[in-house]
Amino acid sequence: MQEFSFSTRIFFGEGALERLRRVKGRRVLIVTDRFMVQIGTIDKVMTYLTGCEVSIFDGVIPDPPIEVVAEGVKALAACQAEIVIAVGGGSTIDAAKAIRAIAKQTLCAEADHMECFAVPTTSGTGSEVTDYAVITDNARGLKYPLDSQALRPPVAILEPSLTASAPASVTADAGMDVLTHALEAYVSTNANDFSDAMCEKAVSLVFRFLPLAYQDGEDLLARTEMQNAACMAGLAFNSAGLGINHGLAHAVGGKFHIAHGRINAMLLPKVLAFNANLSHVVGGEYSLAAKKYQRIARIMDFPAATVRLGVANLISEIERLNQMMQIPPTLRAWGADLSKVREMRGELARAALADATYATNPRRATEEEAAVLIDQITG
Numbered sequence: 001m002q003e004f005s006f007s008t009r010i011f012f013g014e015g016a017l018e019r020l021r022r023v024k025g026r027r028v029l030i031v032t033d034r035f036m037v038q039i040g041t042i043d044k045v046m047t048y049l050t051g052c053e054v055s056i057f058d059g060v061i062p063d064p065p066i067e068v069v070a071e072g073v074k075a076l077a078a079c080q081a082e083i084v085i086a087v088g089g090g091s092t093i094d095a096a097k098a099i100r101a102i103a104k105q106t107l108c109a110e111a112d113h114m115e116c117f118a119v120p121t122t123s124g125t126g127s128e129v130t131d132y133a134v135i136t137d138n139a140r141g142l143k144y145p146l147d148s149q150a151l152r153p154p155v156a157i158l159e160p161s162l163t164a165s166a167p168a169s170v171t172a173d174a175g176m177d178v179l180t181h182a183l184e185a186y187v188s189t190n191a192n193d194f195s196d197a198m199c200e201k202a203v204s205l206v207f208r209f210l211p212l213a214y215q216d217g218e219d220l221l222a223r224t225e226m227q228n229a230a231c232m233a234g235l236a237f238n239s240a241g242l243g244i245n246h247g248l249a250h251a252v253g254g255k256f257h258i259a260h261g262r263i264n265a266m267l268l269p270k271v272l273a274f275n276a277n278l279s280h281v282v283g284g285e286y287s288l289a290a291k292k293y294q295r296i297a298r299i300m301d302f303p304a305a306t307v308r309l310g311v312a313n314l315i316s317e318i319e320r321l322n323q324m325m326q327i328p329p330t331l332r333a334w335g336a337d338l339s340k341v342r343e344m345r346g347e348l349a350r351a352a353l354a355d356a357t358y359a360t361n362p363r364r365a366t367e368e369e370a371a372v373l374i375d376q377i378t379g
Contacts, residue, residue: 004194004239008129010231012158013224019157020048020117027053029081031072031096032088033060039165041121045087055079060088063136063143063254064095072099073106085117086153089174090125090260093118094133097151104150118153121162123213123226124174124261126181126234128156136254143254145356158231160223168214172325173261175210175226178202179318180264181233184243186296187275187289188360191240198236200299205229207300207317214325241360245271247352248373255344256336265327269315270376275363276311289362330379341378345371
């Protein structure tokens with residue numbers, strides 16, 4: 001038996017922030033980062049919080065460490081918030097989800113009924129609808145994916161105008177994170193008809209609208225569709241799971257401080273080739289992953305008369321997208337210390353295979369095979 005469910009109410013499109021007007025006379029903690037405060041995004045959000053007692057915790061940083069979550073819990077306790085509103089990218093939403101979950105466990109009984117609104121300002125993680133949050137242990141250089149239904153925000157507000165301030169590089173990284181989510185969930189061992197439908201739509205939206213959002217940040221149609229794609233991919237992987245791409249991204253990105261979407265994008269063509277496993281065809285039958293990649297290629301009208309052709313062209317189009325958005329193909333091009341990468345090769349491979357996201361990858365990998373995938377992006 002399988003299950004596909006989501007309890008988050010999703011308000012999307014221009015004017016979605018109007019939903020906040022229903023929050024009247026409540027104690028609110030806005031969880032965000034200093035950049036969102038500086039550019040006026042928080043002021044814009046606060047105009048909708050009529051009669052509310054609003055406190056702001058703006059201490060979130062990219063890849064939020066455990067210490068930031070602890071500070072956020074203190075801020076929440078100090079203002080006795082009834083509602084947490086996360087305004088920012090995936091890191092901010094992850095931090096807010098962790099802050100709320102810990103507060104519900106450690107603070108007074110009233111905290112158990114605390115609401116959470118997720119207001120993403122990037123189109124990438126889909127964290128506004130998932131049970132996951134990634135928290136960093138800086139002392140060990142590791143990223144930990146937390147997984148609990150208690151983390152899922154009850155309300156998501158997808159206001160496209162809030163993503164217009166995202167720089168082109170952030171748009172690119174976040175968009176490729178969406179594509180990685182969709183393609184990993186699509187071939188996951190837990191994939192199902194419902195998650196597949198979300199993945200197929202998300203992939204088609206990314207290939208069509210990510211280049212437009214990258215080239216013109218003020219294109220609100222492109223911004224709207226990328227927000228929808230991110231949300232749908234989040235719903236898909238929340239049900240189906242992810243794969244080795246994310247396991248490797250958590251390991252390598254955590255150690256070398258590479259933006260999560262960017263390292264995902266660098267790995268994605270290599271992981272697709274690994275999962276398709278075209279060199280190992282049993283009885284003339286390709287792997288299910290390879291056949292599903294072919295199906296995606298057909299949906300996108302890439303040449304895909306055969307499985308091999310479909311897989312090759314899907315990989316080629318991903319590489320083209322990366323190149324168009326100036327995402328480096330290798331760690332060398334990115335500027336990593338290659339001697340350190342090679343020194344840590346085995347450690348990174350082991351961390352990737354121990355990552356919770358690897359559990360649903362369609363192809364099992366040995367430690368050496370995982371290390372070879374790292375080699376392929378080292379350069």
